[in-house]
Amino acid sequence: MPSTDLSFADRVVIVTGAGSGIGRATALAFAEHGAHVLGVGRRAQALEETARQHPGVVPLAIDVRAPHAADTVAAAAADRWGRIDVLVNNAGITALMPLAQATAESITDLFEVNVTAPSLLARAALPHLREHRGSIVNVSSTYGRRPLAGASHYAATKAAVEQLTRSWALELAADGIRVNAVAPGPTESEALGAAGLSPEMLARIKQQEADTIPLGRRGEPHEVATWILRLADPNAVWLTGQILAVDGGLELV
Numbered sequence: 001m002p003s004t005d006l007s008f009a010d011r012v013v014i015v016t017g018a019g020s021g022i023g024r025a026t027a028l029a030f031a032e033h034g035a036h037v038l039g040v041g042r043r044a045q046a047l048e049e050t051a052r053q054h055p056g057v058v059p060l061a062i063d064v065r066a067p068h069a070a071d072t073v074a075a076a077a078a079d080r081w082g083r084i085d086v087l088v089n090n091a092g093i094t095a096l097m098p099l100a101q102a103t104a105e106s107i108t109d110l111f112e113v114n115v116t117a118p119s120l121l122a123r124a125a126l127p128h129l130r131e132h133r134g135s136i137v138n139v140s141s142t143y144g145r146r147p148l149a150g151a152s153h154y155a156a157t158k159a160a161v162e163q164l165t166r167s168w169a170l171e172l173a174a175d176g177i178r179v180n181a182v183a184p185g186p187t188e189s190e191a192l193g194a195a196g197l198s199p200e201m202l203a204r205i206k207q208q209e210a211d212t213i214p215l216g217r218r219g220e221p222h223e224v225a226t227w228i229l230r231l232a233d234p235n236a237v238w239l240t241g242q243i244l245a246v247d248g249g250l251e252l253v
């Protein structure tokens with residue numbers, strides 16, 4: 001149920017990675033609070049499943065790495081609804097990749113999805129965000145600031161996301177555009193499953209994570225989504241350049 005203090009009525013929001021996990025929960029939460037949401041991702045069927053859950057979500061199947069994808073996404077939202085108020089750069093990929101196995105191609109892949117695509121999308125949305133004093137919410141990770149043995153390049157992409165967040169906040173403040181990020185801890189989604197682990201290894205890692213998190217479990221996508229909405233809240237006018245850990249206290253240990 002929408003909470004009463006948040007309203008995105010008639011605001012236009014772009015959410016990347018809206019076909020699953022945190023992105024789906026975020027797209028639906030914005031729609032439940034009155035927004036028109038463009039849900040972006042590669043898998044049309046997954047996006048349609050999100051859109052089926054709320055008429056406020058319109059799917060756009062596109063690979064954010066494709067040439068001109070950023071302009072296509074921004075134009076799809078602006079042409080349809082005449083404005084863009086919020087960009088949520090959520091689409092991301094994880095790769096377990098010990099240094100000994102790193103290749104130029106796999107490093108480039110990670111940076112293209114996690115760093116380059118959000119940057120180009122932010123650039124494409126910029127004129128619209130300026131016009132409506134909108135905001136950007138990026139999605140980092142616990143490992144944007146913590147080291148991660150065996151997935152150093154993933155961690156490096158998220159560290160980059162955090163520096164982009166702070167630097168854009170400073171650069172765009174004069175335009176009235178706020179830029180913040182969430183740094184989720186381990187959260188139930190397709191992300192870990194897509195990292196190529198065996199079911200046994202997956203279960204072991206999930207249990208280890210739950211045991212380490214002070215609140216005693218992994219997070220749920222809607223528990224992250226609610227903070228993405230709060231950072232994007234048009235009433236949160238005095239908040240910019242912040243990275244909010246949404247992690248059951250993991251940052252503290």
Ligand SMILES: NC(=O)c1ccc[n+]([C@@H]2O[C@H](COP(=O)([O-])OP(=O)(O)OC[C@H]3O[C@@H](n4cnc5c(N)ncnc54)[C@H](OP(=O)(O)O)[C@@H]3O)[C@@H](O)[C@H]2O)c1
Nearest residue numbers: 017020021022042043063064091092141186187189190191
């Ligand atoms: N789950 C966690 O424990 C956790 C923790 C910290 C941070 N995060 C971050 O949270 C964000 C969301 O991840 P999630 O956990 O919700 O995992 P997820 O379910 O795997 O979601 C990732 C989304 O990104 C989309 N995506 C990936 N590559 C894309 C591309 N080239 N073009 C367009 N869309 C693309 C995927 O859709 P398609 O495959 O259909 O394209 C998918 O919907 C990511 O940035 C992730 O790094 C997750």
